[in-house]
Amino acid sequence: MKSYIVGNWKLNFNVGEASIYLHKLQKKIPNYRDVEVVVAPTALCLQPLSLQIERSKMKLAAQNAFYRDFGAYTGEISFAELAGLVNYAIVGHSERRYIFHEDDKMIAKKVAAAIRNKIRPILCIGETESERSFGETRDVIRDQLLGGLSEVSEEDISKVLIAYEPVWAISSTKDAKPATPDEIAEVVGLIRANLKEIYGAKIAEEVPVLFGGSVKPTNAGAYLTVPGVNGLLIGGASLILEQFTDIIETAKRVKQ
Numbered sequence: 001m002k003s004y005i006v007g008n009w010k011l012n013f014n015v016g017e018a019s020i021y022l023h024k025l026q027k028k029i030p031n032y033r034d035v036e037v038v039v040a041p042t043a044l045c046l047q048p049l050s051l052q053i054e055r056s057k058m059k060l061a062a063q064n065a066f067y068r069d070f071g072a073y074t075g076e077i078s079f080a081e082l083a084g085l086v087n088y089a090i091v092g093h094s095e096r097r098y099i100f101h102e103d104d105k106m107i108a109k110k111v112a113a114a115i116r117n118k119i120r121p122i123l124c125i126g127e128t129e130s131e132r133s134f135g136e137t138r139d140v141i142r143d144q145l146l147g148g149l150s151e152v153s154e155e156d157i158s159k160v161l162i163a164y165e166p167v168w169a170i171s172s173t174k175d176a177k178p179a180t181p182d183e184i185a186e187v188v189g190l191i192r193a194n195l196k197e198i199y200g201a202k203i204a205e206e207v208p209v210l211f212g213g214s215v216k217p218t219n220a221g222a223y224l225t226v227p228g229v230n231g232l233l234i235g236g237a238s239l240i241l242e243q244f245t246d247i248i249e250t251a252k253r254v255k256q
């Protein structure tokens with residue numbers, strides 16, 4: 001399986017800055033066939049960057065979209081509008097869950113809308129610090145995974161990627177602390193066990209599972225060698241060209 005290195009730019013870089021960054025990134029990295037590089041700029045940047053991006057080297061992702069395709073939904077952008085512009089969409093990021101109150105039901109509709117519009121959803125799941133301290137990690141992971149996938153057929157599951165992002169490890173969380181490879185291995189194991197239960201052993205092995213939360217050049221190698229981890233979702237470090245390219249090169253080395 002390929003490795004996936006996804007840069008989540010969040011609400012950073014205006015159109016001009018994003019375009020300059022993409023230009024530099026494309027100059028710096030070759031076409032790594034076994035590493036899928038993906039960048040997720042703000043919605044406003046997707047159209048201009050879609051004209052600039054060298055798709056043989058990298059792909060675009062949306063950070064979010066609405067689940068209805070068209071209609072009276074003031075202020076929203078739909079997956080239908082993004083079809084053709086992006087290959088991927090981040091769905092259910094913890095910032096969407098906790099700042100914008102998205103629940104598993106809404107996230108399930110977004111996952112389905114992405115697939116309907118030929119966009120691969122990257123479904124983010126992960127427990128908070130307090131959920132972990134109360135021993136609820138196993139249940140939270142199961143609920144978010146089964147909830148988010150509740151509208152996905154067996155036929156479509158191959159289009160989905162899962163990102164395990166413990167909220168306590170995301171750099172913007174207060175007192176964030178990086179996860180250890182063992183902590184990641186345990187939860188990725190749970191994710192695959194749940195997938196196996198619903199979709200069977202073969203599919204459980206084939207769904208890419210990414211890790212995200214304070215990924216840096218210094219820990220990327222260790223995270224990428226955790227059994228069952230197929231890639232990284234990177235926030236802060238993806239905004240710094242040297243760090244992001246360093247992580248991409250690490251992914252390439254790990255693959256060899």
Ligand code: PGA
Nearest residue numbers: 170171213214234235236
């Ligand atoms: P971080 O963000 O790498 O800055 O911790 C990850 C994310 O929120 O996707």
